[in-house]
Amino acid sequence: MSEKNREGKRSARERMLEERAADEARAKRNKKLGVGGVVAAVAAVAVVAGVVVQNQRSKPETPAAAPLGAIGDKKLMIPSGAANAPSVLTVYEDPRCPACGAFERSFAPTIDRLEDQGKLYVNYHIVSFIDRSLGGKGSKNGANALACAQDAGHFRDLHDVFYRNQPAETSDSFANKATLIKLSKQVNGLDTPAFESCVNDNKYGGWVSAVQQDFDKSSYKSTPTVLLNGTPVYPKNGDEPITAENLVKWVDAANQGKPLGTTGSGNESPAPTTTASEPNTPPSP
The missing domain is CATH 1.20.5 (Single alpha-helices involved in coiled-coils or other helix-helix interfaces)
Incomplete structure (x- = not known):
């Protein structure tokens, strides 16, 4: 090759x-x-x-149903008083919260009177985080019952009854729907099959969860949280501690020169009625 x-x-x-x-x-x-x-x-x-x-x-969870007259984004707040009142008190409360109970027992008569005078419009966020912290269902069931009372036009009455008769935080008595219904009988107009069915069927369970979810997303981490025209006033407003007298003073100062609220303004909650246990007469200052 x-x-x-x-x-x-x-x-x-x-x-x-x-x-x-x-x-x-x-x-x-x-x-x-x-x-x-x-x-x-x-x-x-x-x-x-x-x-x-x-x-x-x-x-965010959108509730399938909200109580009658609820307001705000996704209708998560329950209003009380005249919507055109010159000042707004925003209150975050849990039915099981002992500090909320102490706040209401001290301030409910004053707040109710300011509402009735057309000076204050109160927006309630009924939260339920204590159930998550301690276990149980008292916060949720109590909140649902309050929503049911709102449907019947008796939110404020039942709200005041619940806090006057609030059980110990750890006993979770409000988890028992029969207990809630028994307390509701102190309110004229709530001893009805419709109210009892609403409580027993947990009609507003989704709404209660949505209110709590909204609280979780907020900057507020405890109850009660109380704001007057957007400014925190519990336990203090600036350097001044909250008292019934100071709350009246703060509201009057904020309302100076402004017309009082009137019923029929469009968004007010149903007018409060008397309860079987206490006439709804304005308390003395």
Whole structure:
């Protein structure tokens, strides 16, 4: 075989080996790209799934039903008093909260009187976080019963009855719906099949959960939280401690020169009625 032929065969063999090496390198590269693409795709799916899950967790719950006359975003607040009153008191309370009970027993007569005078419009957020902290259902069942009373136009009456008869926080007596119904009989107009069915069927359970979820998203972490025209006033308004006398003074100062609220303004809660245990006569200052 001539040298020329041998050189030609060697060149052909070398080209073949080079092409085979190139093919193998290309195959390895494609395999890596394929694996990387799958990993990237899986990661992308995981990210999307994580966003969806997070969105589902953080998405506010919209109640299927809200009590009659509830106001605000998603109707999560229960109003009391004339909607055109010159001052607004915002109150966050839990039915099981002992500090809320102490606040109401001290201030309910004054707040009710300011409402009746057209000086104050009160917006209640009835929260239920103590059930989550201590276990039980007293906060939720109590809140649902108050929503049921709002339907019947007796929210304020039952609210005041509940806090005057509030059990110890750890006893969770309000979890017993029969106890709630028994207390409601102190309010004229609540001894009805419609109210009892609303309580027993937990009609506003979704609304109660939505109110608590809204509280969780807020900057407020304890109850009672009380704001007068957006300014915190419990336990103090600036340097002054809250007292019944100071609350009247603060409201009168905020209302100076403004007309008093009147019924028939459009958004007020149903007019309060008397209770079987106490006539609704304005208390002395």
